Amino acid sequence: TSGDPTVTREISGLIFENKIELIDAPVSGGPRGAREGTIAIMVGGSHAQFERVKNVLSYISHNIIHAGPLGSGHSIKLGNNLLNLICRMGTLEVISMLVREGVAPDMAVDIIQKSSGRNYATEITLPDNILSGKMNQGFSTAMMEKDSSLALKIGAKHELNMALGKVAQTILERTIAKYGLDADMSAVASLFESETGAQIRP
Incomplete structure (x- = not known):
C-alpha cells in the first residue's frame, strides 16, 4: 500500500482535470492488525475528502487517522x-x-x-x-x-x-x-x- 508521495501528487494533478479526486490511504500493523481490525489507516487528503471516505474505511479498521494533505499518508x-x-x-x-x-x-x-x-x-x-x-x-x-x-x-x-x-x-x-x-x-x-x-x- 506504500507509494511515492511525489508521484501520488502528480497523479492527482493529472486526474483532477477530469474531476476525479484522489486520496492516499496506506495501512500499517501487519497481518495481526489486519486480522484484528486494528490496522492503522493513514489518510492523505483534504479534511472534506477524509470525512467523505471515513465511513467506508471503517469497514477495514476503526483506527483511521487524517495524516494531512495529499501524500502525507504515504x-x-x-x-x-x-x-x-x-x-x-x-x-x-x-x-x-x-x-x-x-x-x-x-x-x-x-x-x-x-x-x-x-x-x-x-x-x-x-x-x-x-x-x-x-x-x-x-x-x-x-x-x-x-x-x-x-x-x-x-x-x-x-x-x-x-x-x-x-x-x-x-x-x-x-x-x-x-x-x-x-x-x-x-x-x-x-x-x-x-x-x-x-x-x-x-
Whole structure:
C-alpha cells in the first residue's frame, strides 16, 4: 500500500482535470492488525475528502487517522517502515551481542520488552516470527527495500544525512544479496546469525 508521495501528487494533478479526486490511504500493523481490525489507516487528503471516505474505511479498521494533505499518508507510511527497519537492525545487533555474551535470546527479548529499549521487534517480530522459529512475517525483503529506498529518497530531497537509515539499508541489502528479494524479512535474523555466530533462533 506504500507509494511515492511525489508521484501520488502528480497523479492527482493529472486526474483532477477530469474531476476525479484522489486520496492516499496506506495501512500499517501487519497481518495481526489486519486480522484484528486494528490496522492503522493513514489518510492523505483534504479534511472534506477524509470525512467523505471515513465511513467506508471503517469497514477495514476503526483506527483511521487524517495524516494531512495529499501524500502525507504515504510519507508517514514510508517513514514508519524505515524506522521499523532501523529498530529491527538495532535490536538484532544487540540480541546477537547478548547471545554471544551467554544470555538466552528469549530472556534478552523478554527483559528488553519490559525496559526502555522495547520496540515492535521485541514486542512482535522476535517473539512471534523469529524466536518461535516460524520465520514467516508475511513481508518480503523486496517490499521493505522499496519502502526504505523511497523514505531515503525523501530524506535526500531535503538534503538530510539519514545516517541510521542508510546503515539499516546496507544491512538489508546484504540480506537480499544472501537470501534474495523473495525472502521473508525474518531472514534478517539469519543474516545476523551467519555474521555474528550467535544462535538467535531455536
